[in-house]
Amino acid sequence: MSIEDSTGDDHIDDDEVVYLRVPPFPPFQKPQNWLTSANFKLDLRKNEQGLSVYRAKTRSVMQVLQDSNAIPGSFVVSATVGEIRNLKNVAGTLLNLDVLPRDDGGKNPGHAEIQSPTPGQISKSASKNLRDLFARSGRITES
Amino acid sequence: MTRAPATVSERQFAFPRNRVADISIVARNDASRTNEPFIPTEAQAWLLSFIEEIEQLIRLPRGWDSNGALPPDSNTALGALELIYSLAQLRWSQPTVTTATRSGGIQFEWGNHDSIYFELECVSRDTAEYFFSDKTRHIEKEGIVHSGESLGEIASLIRHAQRFSRQQ
Numbered sequence: 001m002s003i004e005d006s007t008g009d010d011h012i013d014d015d016e017v018v019y020l021r022v023p024p025f026p027p028f029q030k031p032q033n034w035l036t037s038a039n040f041k042l043d044l045r046k047n048e049q050g051l052s053v054y055r056a057k058t059r060s061v062m063q064v065l066q067d068s069n070a071i072p073g074s075f076v077v078s079a080t081v082g083e084i085r086n087l088k089n090v091a092g093t094l095l096n097l098d099v100l101p102r103d104d105g106g107k108n109p110g111h112a113e114i115q116s117p118t119p120g121q122i123s124k125s126a127s128k129n130l131r132d133l134f135a136r137s138g139r140i141t142e143s
Numbered sequence: 144m145t146r147a148p149a150t151v152s153e154r155q156f157a158f159p160r161n162r163v164a165d166i167s168i169v170a171r172n173d174a175s176r177t178n179e180p181f182i183p184t185e186a187q188a189w190l191l192s193f194i195e196e197i198e199q200l201i202r203l204p205r206g207w208d209s210n211g212a213l214p215p216d217s218n219t220a221l222g223a224l225e226l227i228y229s230l231a232q233l234r235w236s237q238p239t240v241t242t243a244t245r246s247g248g249i250q251f252e253w254g255n256h257d258s259i260y261f262e263l264e265c266v267s268r269d270t271a272e273y274f275f276s277d278k279t280r281h282i283e284k285e286g287i288v289h290s291g292e293s294l295g296e297i298a299s300l301i302r303h304a305q306r307f308s309r310q311q
Contacts, residue, residue: 021209023207023208023209025242034239034240034252036240036242036250036252037250037252037262037274038242038243038244038245038248038250038264041244041245041246042245042246043208043210043211043212043245043246044246045212045213045246045247046211046212052210067209069206069209069210069211070209071206071207071209074209089283090276090277090278090281090282090283091281091282091283092281123285124262124272124274124285125274125276125283125285128256128260128262128274128276131256132256135256
Protein backbone atom coordinates (compact mmCIF):
# COMPACT_ATOMS: atom_id res chain seq x y z
CA MET A 1 0.00 0.00 0.00
CA SER A 2 1.39 3.39 -0.80
CA ILE A 3 1.84 6.01 1.88
CA GLU A 4 0.04 8.50 -0.34
CA ASP A 5 -3.06 6.38 -0.66
CA SER A 6 -3.31 5.40 2.99
CA THR A 7 -2.92 8.97 4.17
CA GLY A 8 -5.67 10.22 1.93
CA ASP A 9 -3.52 12.24 -0.46
CA ASP A 10 -5.95 13.23 -3.20
CA HIS A 11 -3.43 14.37 -5.79
CA ILE A 12 -1.52 12.34 -8.32
CA ASP A 13 1.40 14.04 -10.01
CA ASP A 14 1.42 14.49 -13.77
CA ASP A 15 4.55 12.39 -14.22
CA GLU A 16 3.03 9.28 -12.66
CA VAL A 17 2.31 6.36 -14.96
CA VAL A 18 -0.98 4.50 -14.69
CA TYR A 19 -1.89 1.08 -16.07
CA LEU A 20 -5.23 0.09 -17.50
CA ARG A 21 -5.93 -3.63 -17.56
CA VAL A 22 -7.45 -5.02 -20.75
CA PRO A 23 -9.09 -8.46 -20.80
CA PRO A 24 -8.10 -10.88 -23.54
CA PHE A 25 -10.07 -10.31 -26.68
CA PRO A 26 -12.83 -12.83 -27.32
CA PRO A 27 -11.98 -15.33 -30.03
CA PHE A 28 -14.64 -14.03 -32.40
CA GLN A 29 -13.48 -10.41 -32.33
CA LYS A 30 -11.96 -9.56 -35.64
CA PRO A 31 -9.22 -8.47 -35.69
CA GLN A 32 -8.42 -9.95 -32.32
CA ASN A 33 -5.64 -7.54 -31.42
CA TRP A 34 -7.74 -4.43 -31.88
CA LEU A 35 -7.81 -2.21 -28.80
CA THR A 36 -11.18 -0.48 -28.96
CA SER A 37 -12.85 2.50 -27.36
CA ALA A 38 -15.09 -0.06 -25.64
CA ASN A 39 -12.13 -0.79 -23.36
CA PHE A 40 -12.37 2.83 -22.19
CA LYS A 41 -16.08 3.04 -21.43
CA LEU A 42 -17.69 2.90 -18.01
CA ASP A 43 -19.94 0.11 -16.86
CA LEU A 44 -23.08 2.15 -16.42
CA ARG A 45 -25.00 -0.85 -15.10
CA LYS A 46 -22.63 -0.80 -12.12
CA ASN A 47 -22.88 2.96 -11.79
CA GLU A 48 -19.13 3.31 -12.18
CA GLN A 49 -17.95 6.84 -11.54
CA GLY A 50 -14.62 6.53 -13.30
CA LEU A 51 -12.42 4.27 -15.35
CA SER A 52 -10.22 2.00 -13.23
CA VAL A 53 -6.47 2.34 -13.56
CA TYR A 54 -3.53 1.42 -11.34
CA ARG A 55 -0.65 3.65 -10.30
CA ALA A 56 2.61 2.16 -11.54
CA LYS A 57 4.53 3.42 -8.53
CA THR A 58 2.31 1.33 -6.27
CA ARG A 59 1.28 -1.68 -8.36
CA SER A 60 3.57 -3.51 -10.75
CA VAL A 61 2.34 -4.86 -14.05
CA MET A 62 2.60 -8.34 -12.57
CA GLN A 63 0.44 -7.37 -9.59
CA VAL A 64 -2.19 -5.83 -11.85
CA LEU A 65 -2.30 -8.92 -14.03
CA GLN A 66 -2.25 -11.37 -11.13
CA ASP A 67 -5.11 -9.68 -9.29
CA SER A 68 -7.80 -12.18 -8.37
CA ASN A 69 -10.25 -10.56 -10.81
CA ALA A 70 -7.85 -10.54 -13.74
CA ILE A 71 -8.61 -12.95 -16.54
CA PRO A 72 -5.63 -14.99 -17.71
CA GLY A 73 -4.31 -13.52 -20.93
CA SER A 74 -5.05 -9.95 -19.91
CA PHE A 75 -2.49 -7.24 -20.60
CA VAL A 76 -2.04 -3.63 -19.62
CA VAL A 77 -1.59 -0.42 -21.51
CA SER A 78 -0.19 2.72 -19.94
CA ALA A 79 -0.13 6.50 -20.06
CA THR A 80 1.11 9.26 -17.81
CA VAL A 81 -1.36 11.19 -15.70
CA GLY A 82 -0.24 14.39 -17.37
CA GLU A 83 -1.08 12.98 -20.79
CA ILE A 84 -4.56 12.07 -19.56
CA ARG A 85 -5.15 15.48 -17.99
CA ASN A 86 -4.00 17.23 -21.14
CA LEU A 87 -5.93 15.01 -23.54
CA LYS A 88 -7.84 16.90 -26.23
CA ASN A 89 -10.37 15.85 -28.80
CA VAL A 90 -9.51 16.02 -32.48
CA ALA A 91 -10.83 19.59 -32.62
CA GLY A 92 -8.25 20.59 -30.02
CA THR A 93 -10.67 21.04 -27.12
CA LEU A 94 -9.43 19.91 -23.71
CA LEU A 95 -11.44 16.94 -22.43
CA ASN A 96 -10.87 17.96 -18.78
CA LEU A 97 -10.17 14.43 -17.59
CA ASP A 98 -8.53 13.87 -14.24
CA VAL A 99 -6.99 10.91 -12.45
CA LEU A 100 -8.02 10.55 -8.81
CA PRO A 101 -6.81 8.07 -6.21
CA ARG A 102 -9.49 5.56 -5.24
CA ASP A 103 -7.77 2.96 -3.11
CA ASP A 104 -10.84 2.13 -1.02
CA GLY A 105 -9.16 3.00 2.23
CA GLY A 106 -6.10 0.96 1.39
CA LYS A 107 -8.03 -2.17 0.41
CA ASN A 108 -7.22 -1.64 -3.25
CA PRO A 109 -3.71 -0.16 -3.23
CA GLY A 110 -2.72 1.89 -6.21
CA HIS A 111 -6.22 1.96 -7.61
CA ALA A 112 -7.28 5.22 -9.21
CA GLU A 113 -10.00 6.39 -11.56
CA ILE A 114 -10.02 8.47 -14.68
CA GLN A 115 -12.96 10.80 -14.30
CA SER A 116 -14.57 13.49 -16.37
CA PRO A 117 -15.88 16.71 -14.80
CA THR A 118 -19.19 14.83 -14.45
CA PRO A 119 -18.43 11.64 -12.53
CA GLY A 120 -20.18 8.64 -13.98
CA GLN A 121 -19.91 9.95 -17.52
CA ILE A 122 -17.09 9.53 -20.00
CA SER A 123 -18.00 10.89 -23.39
CA LYS A 124 -17.54 8.87 -26.54
CA SER A 125 -14.91 11.36 -27.58
CA ALA A 126 -13.04 10.83 -24.33
CA SER A 127 -13.22 7.05 -24.71
CA LYS A 128 -11.89 7.22 -28.26
CA ASN A 129 -9.10 9.64 -27.43
CA LEU A 130 -8.14 7.67 -24.31
CA ARG A 131 -8.01 4.58 -26.50
CA ASP A 132 -5.64 6.33 -28.91
CA LEU A 133 -3.46 7.62 -26.06
CA PHE A 134 -3.12 4.27 -24.28
CA ALA A 135 -2.64 2.39 -27.57
CA ARG A 136 0.64 4.24 -28.04
CA SER A 137 2.20 2.32 -25.15
CA GLY A 138 1.60 -1.01 -26.83
CA ARG A 139 0.68 -4.11 -24.87
CA ILE A 140 2.54 -4.68 -21.65
CA THR A 141 2.49 -8.22 -20.29
CA GLU A 142 4.10 -9.93 -17.34
CA SER A 143 7.02 -11.16 -19.37
CA MET B 144 -37.54 16.65 -51.59
CA THR B 145 -37.05 13.94 -54.17
CA ARG B 146 -36.82 10.57 -52.54
CA ALA B 147 -34.44 8.14 -54.18
CA PRO B 148 -35.64 4.56 -54.20
CA ALA B 149 -34.35 2.14 -51.60
CA THR B 150 -30.85 3.21 -50.82
CA VAL B 151 -29.15 2.44 -47.55
CA SER B 152 -29.75 6.01 -46.49
CA GLU B 153 -33.46 5.46 -46.88
CA ARG B 154 -33.47 2.46 -44.64
CA GLN B 155 -34.80 2.85 -41.19
CA PHE B 156 -33.73 1.22 -38.00
CA ALA B 157 -36.48 -1.37 -38.23
CA PHE B 158 -36.56 -5.05 -38.72
CA PRO B 159 -39.10 -7.83 -39.24
CA ARG B 160 -39.11 -9.73 -35.98
CA ASN B 161 -38.36 -13.16 -37.39
CA ARG B 162 -36.03 -12.03 -40.13
CA VAL B 163 -32.89 -13.45 -38.54
CA ALA B 164 -34.35 -16.94 -38.56
CA ASP B 165 -35.70 -16.31 -42.06
CA ILE B 166 -32.24 -15.53 -43.42
CA SER B 167 -30.88 -18.81 -42.19
CA ILE B 168 -33.90 -20.92 -43.15
CA VAL B 169 -34.29 -19.48 -46.63
CA ALA B 170 -30.61 -19.85 -47.39
CA ARG B 171 -30.52 -23.44 -46.26
CA ASN B 172 -33.74 -24.32 -48.12
CA ASP B 173 -32.25 -22.95 -51.30
CA ALA B 174 -29.29 -25.24 -50.83
CA SER B 175 -31.37 -28.33 -50.07
CA ARG B 176 -33.57 -27.73 -53.13
CA THR B 177 -30.60 -28.18 -55.41
CA ASN B 178 -29.20 -30.96 -53.28
CA GLU B 179 -25.91 -29.11 -53.29
CA PRO B 180 -23.78 -28.22 -50.30
CA PHE B 181 -24.95 -25.01 -48.67
CA ILE B 182 -22.92 -22.21 -50.22
CA PRO B 183 -24.36 -18.90 -49.14
CA THR B 184 -23.81 -15.71 -50.99
CA GLU B 185 -21.18 -13.43 -49.54
CA ALA B 186 -23.78 -11.28 -47.85
CA GLN B 187 -25.72 -14.23 -46.49
CA ALA B 188 -22.54 -15.82 -45.24
CA TRP B 189 -21.52 -12.66 -43.48
CA LEU B 190 -24.93 -12.20 -41.87
CA LEU B 191 -24.93 -15.79 -40.68
CA SER B 192 -21.47 -15.43 -39.18
CA PHE B 193 -22.55 -12.15 -37.67
CA ILE B 194 -25.49 -13.84 -35.97
CA GLU B 195 -23.09 -16.37 -34.50
CA GLU B 196 -20.87 -13.57 -33.22
CA ILE B 197 -23.81 -11.92 -31.51
CA GLU B 198 -24.85 -15.24 -30.00
CA GLN B 199 -21.37 -15.59 -28.55
CA LEU B 200 -21.52 -12.09 -27.12
CA ILE B 201 -24.66 -12.82 -25.12
CA ARG B 202 -23.00 -15.97 -23.81
CA LEU B 203 -19.99 -14.09 -22.43
CA PRO B 204 -19.37 -15.08 -18.80
CA ARG B 205 -20.15 -12.69 -15.99
CA GLY B 206 -16.98 -10.71 -15.35
CA TRP B 207 -15.73 -11.12 -18.91
CA ASP B 208 -14.02 -7.72 -18.61
CA SER B 209 -12.23 -8.75 -15.37
CA ASN B 210 -14.26 -6.10 -13.55
CA GLY B 211 -17.59 -7.85 -13.09
CA ALA B 212 -19.37 -6.79 -16.28
CA LEU B 213 -22.40 -8.74 -17.42
CA PRO B 214 -22.83 -9.80 -21.06
CA PRO B 215 -25.22 -7.91 -23.35
CA ASP B 216 -28.80 -9.03 -22.86
CA SER B 217 -30.84 -10.71 -25.56
CA ASN B 218 -32.93 -7.61 -26.25
CA THR B 219 -29.83 -5.54 -27.01
CA ALA B 220 -28.53 -8.38 -29.17
CA LEU B 221 -31.77 -8.38 -31.12
CA GLY B 222 -31.52 -4.63 -31.52
CA ALA B 223 -28.00 -5.03 -32.88
CA LEU B 224 -29.18 -7.64 -35.37
CA GLU B 225 -32.03 -5.40 -36.47
CA LEU B 226 -29.74 -2.45 -36.88
CA ILE B 227 -27.11 -4.32 -38.87
CA TYR B 228 -29.72 -6.02 -41.02
CA SER B 229 -31.24 -2.63 -41.81
CA LEU B 230 -27.85 -1.25 -42.80
CA ALA B 231 -26.95 -4.36 -44.78
CA GLN B 232 -29.83 -4.04 -47.22
CA LEU B 233 -27.83 -2.45 -49.98
CA ARG B 234 -24.27 -1.36 -50.52
CA TRP B 235 -22.38 -1.35 -47.30
CA SER B 236 -19.19 -2.49 -45.68
CA GLN B 237 -18.93 -4.95 -42.86
CA PRO B 238 -17.64 -3.47 -39.61
CA THR B 239 -13.99 -4.05 -38.84
CA VAL B 240 -14.78 -4.75 -35.20
CA THR B 241 -17.76 -6.20 -33.35
CA THR B 242 -17.43 -6.21 -29.59
CA ALA B 243 -19.37 -6.01 -26.36
CA THR B 244 -19.22 -2.93 -24.17
CA ARG B 245 -19.03 -3.11 -20.40
CA SER B 246 -22.46 -1.51 -20.07
CA GLY B 247 -24.07 -4.29 -22.07
CA GLY B 248 -23.97 -2.64 -25.46
CA ILE B 249 -22.79 -4.12 -28.73
CA GLN B 250 -20.32 -1.95 -30.60
CA PHE B 251 -19.32 -1.91 -34.25
CA GLU B 252 -16.39 0.01 -35.72
CA TRP B 253 -15.42 1.13 -39.19
CA GLY B 254 -12.44 3.04 -40.45
CA ASN B 255 -9.06 3.66 -38.97
CA HIS B 256 -8.16 5.00 -35.56
CA ASP B 257 -5.42 7.12 -37.08
CA SER B 258 -7.56 9.01 -39.56
CA ILE B 259 -11.30 8.49 -40.03
CA TYR B 260 -13.20 6.39 -37.55
CA PHE B 261 -16.84 5.56 -36.92
CA GLU B 262 -18.40 3.59 -34.09
CA LEU B 263 -21.98 2.52 -33.60
CA GLU B 264 -23.09 1.13 -30.26
CA CYS B 265 -26.43 -0.55 -29.89
CA VAL B 266 -27.31 0.22 -26.27
CA SER B 267 -30.79 -1.32 -26.13
CA ARG B 268 -33.40 -2.98 -28.31
CA ASP B 269 -34.36 0.30 -29.96
CA THR B 270 -31.51 2.76 -29.39
CA ALA B 271 -28.05 3.11 -30.87
CA GLU B 272 -25.41 5.76 -30.24
CA TYR B 273 -22.77 6.75 -32.76
CA PHE B 274 -19.49 8.62 -32.83
CA PHE B 275 -17.49 9.85 -35.80
CA SER B 276 -13.96 11.20 -35.73
CA ASP B 277 -11.96 12.64 -38.62
CA LYS B 278 -8.44 13.51 -37.55
CA THR B 279 -7.55 14.89 -40.94
CA ARG B 280 -10.29 17.53 -40.79
CA HIS B 281 -10.38 17.85 -36.98
CA ILE B 282 -14.04 16.93 -36.77
CA GLU B 283 -15.95 14.86 -34.24
CA LYS B 284 -19.65 14.14 -34.32
CA GLU B 285 -21.92 12.02 -32.17
CA GLY B 286 -25.60 11.26 -31.98
CA ILE B 287 -28.36 8.82 -31.16
CA VAL B 288 -30.73 6.95 -33.44
CA HIS B 289 -33.92 5.28 -32.29
CA SER B 290 -35.97 2.54 -33.84
CA GLY B 291 -38.03 3.89 -36.72
CA GLU B 292 -35.72 6.81 -37.46
CA SER B 293 -33.73 7.26 -40.65
CA LEU B 294 -30.29 5.68 -40.86
CA GLY B 295 -29.22 8.22 -43.48
CA GLU B 296 -26.67 10.02 -41.31
CA ILE B 297 -25.19 6.75 -40.09
CA ALA B 298 -24.97 5.21 -43.55
CA SER B 299 -23.24 8.31 -44.84
CA LEU B 300 -20.67 8.28 -42.04
CA ILE B 301 -20.03 4.55 -42.49
CA ARG B 302 -19.42 5.04 -46.21
CA HIS B 303 -17.00 7.82 -45.40
CA ALA B 304 -15.13 5.79 -42.78
CA GLN B 305 -15.05 2.52 -44.67
CA ARG B 306 -12.74 4.00 -47.24
CA PHE B 307 -10.12 4.22 -44.52
CA SER B 308 -10.67 0.78 -43.04
CA ARG B 309 -7.58 -1.25 -42.57
CA GLN B 310 -6.28 -3.53 -39.94
CA GLN B 311 -3.88 -2.14 -37.37
